[in-house]
Amino acid sequence: MSEVPTDSVAARTVPTLEELSEALKVEVYDNVGAKTPLGNLTQGKRSVLIFTRHFWCLNCQAYVRVISESIPPSKLPSNTQLIIIGNGSYQPIDTYANTTASAYPIYTDPTCRLHKILKFKSGLKEQGSDEKKKDYMQNAGTAMSRIFGGIKGALGNLQHTAYIGPKALNGGEVIISADGQCEYMYRMQNTVDHTNVAELAKIVGVGSASNDQEQGSK
Numbered sequence: 001m002s003e004v005p006t007d008s009v010a011a012r013t014v015p016t017l018e019e020l021s022e023a024l025k026v027e028v029y030d031n032v033g034a035k036t037p038l039g040n041l042t043q044g045k046r047s048v049l050i051f052t053r054h055f056w057c058l059n060c061q062a063y064v065r066v067i068s069e070s071i072p073p074s075k076l077p078s079n080t081q082l083i084i085i086g087n088g089s090y091q092p093i094d095t096y097a098n099t100t101a102s103a104y105p106i107y108t109d110p111t112c113r114l115h116k117i118l119k120f121k122s123g124l125k126e127q128g129s130d131e132k133k134k135d136y137m138q139n140a141g142t143a144m145s146r147i148f149g150g151i152k153g154a155l156g157n158l159q160h161t162a163y164i165g166p167k168a169l170n171g172g173e174v175i176i177s178a179d180g181q182c183e184y185m186y187r188m189q190n191t192v193d194h195t196n197v198a199e200l201a202k203i204v205g206v207g208s209a210s211n212d213q214e215q216g217s218k
Contacts, residue, residue, distance in 0.1 A: 091163040
């Protein structure tokens with residue numbers, strides 16, 4: 001494999017056919033620990049894959065929450081699905097789904113092979129003060145409030161401490177067409193760097209909730 005991308009251009013470089021083929025063979029786990037190859041989930045459907053950080057990451061929780069609100073399943077184009085994939089063990093999935101009010105199925109790869117194959121970055125770098133705030137973080141509170149929220153969430157779910165996944169491993173977004181081609185790739189460059197929900201909605205082929213409301217008021 002080539003080196004992990006380190007800049008904004010390389011962050012969007014799609015995986016090779018060999019890498020994508022290898023990734024689709026990786027088994028992912030559902031909320032009860034049943035495993036299936038990723039390719040079985042994506043076969044024949046255009047698939048939007050959201051790779052998150054560890055299960056206690058409040059930034060990613062905010063992302064899943066806003067996606068579920070702004071891009072509900074009813075707004076997805078025909079034959080398109082969205083799947084969320086973590087990097088810890090399966091035990092926290094139900095709690096994560098409830099916390100985020102996820103409208104989409106959640107799986108996880110505890111081996112982190114998918115993150116390695118797709119070259120997702122590892123690091124705890126935060127978004128710079130001069131960088132524009134991501135749209136999904138607009139109502140997520142201050143950094144300090146998120147820290148306290150994270151501590152509170154952790155204390156309430158200590159049974160999952162060993163299962164949340166690597167704290168430094170970042171994720172990103174991958175869109176695979178129904179015929180198995182990679183349409184879109186983005187690798188997070190810091191811990192608050194998922195693709196903006198509005199941008200993802202356009203790429204997927206739906207309008208954001210705010211756009212729908214504006215059109216409805218005309």
